[in-house]
Amino acid sequence: MQSPPSLLSWRSGALPTRPNQSLQPTRGSASTSGIEMEFLLDQKRCSKCGLSQFGFWTSSSSGRVARYCVPCRNARRETYNDRKIQNGGSHTRAQWLAKLAACDKCPRCDRAWSEVPPRPNKRYRNTWTKDHIIPLFRGGSDDISNIQPLCYQCQFRKNAGA
Numbered sequence: 001m002q003s004p005p006s007l008l009s010w011r012s013g014a015l016p017t018r019p020n021q022s023l024q025p026t027r028g029s030a031s032t033s034g035i036e037m038e039f040l041l042d043q044k045r046c047s048k049c050g051l052s053q054f055g056f057w058t059s060s061s062s063g064r065v066a067r068y069c070v071p072c073r074n075a076r077r078e079t080y081n082d083r084k085i086q087n088g089g090s091h092t093r094a095q096w097l098a099k100l101a102a103c104d105k106c107p108r109c110d111r112a113w114s115e116v117p118p119r120p121n122k123r124y125r126n127t128w129t130k131d132h133i134i135p136l137f138r139g140g141s142d143d144i145s146n147i148q149p150l151c152y153q154c155q156f157r158k159n160a161g162a
């Protein structure tokens with residue numbers, strides 16, 4: 001696979017040149033090293049792909065802001081979609097809504113959706129999530145028979161392997 005040109009130019013342009021740096025008087029060194037520290041932090045690279053294109057997200061369970069690698073996230077998303085196609089099955093939005101309507105509580109923790117604390121990230125208004133009963137990465141299909149609503153906390157625990 002060919003790297004997109006924007007990525008290449010980003011990589012080659014990543015190191016800013018500061019030609020006057022060696023001419024700075026010594027008394028300026030404190031602030032200079034501060035800038036260099038920031039620069040080093042900015043250049044922290046992903047341990048998987050070696051790039052440093054990070055995005056930020058707020059954890060729905062803890063509310064903490066965490067960093068993620070954008071290229072690796074995109075690769076994971078591609079893998080996810082590939083698996084979905086490979087594993088077969090599909091469901092409509094109507095099928096999903098019918099399933100959700102028939103389920104007034106989380107099948108795993110038995111709490112009603114309204115009993116689950118609201119998600120820290122206000123972007124997500126619902127406490128339920130769409131869960132693949134057999135995960136896609138284990139070959140589960142996208143058929144409605146493999147879909148269930150699950151509260152976000154159980155979903156999180158399930159994904160964490162608990």
Ligand SMILES: [Zn+2]
Pocket residue numbers: 046047048049050051069070071072
């Ligand atoms: Zn990465």
Ligand SMILES: [Zn+2]
Pocket residue numbers: 106107108109110111150151152153154155
């Ligand atoms: Zn639950």
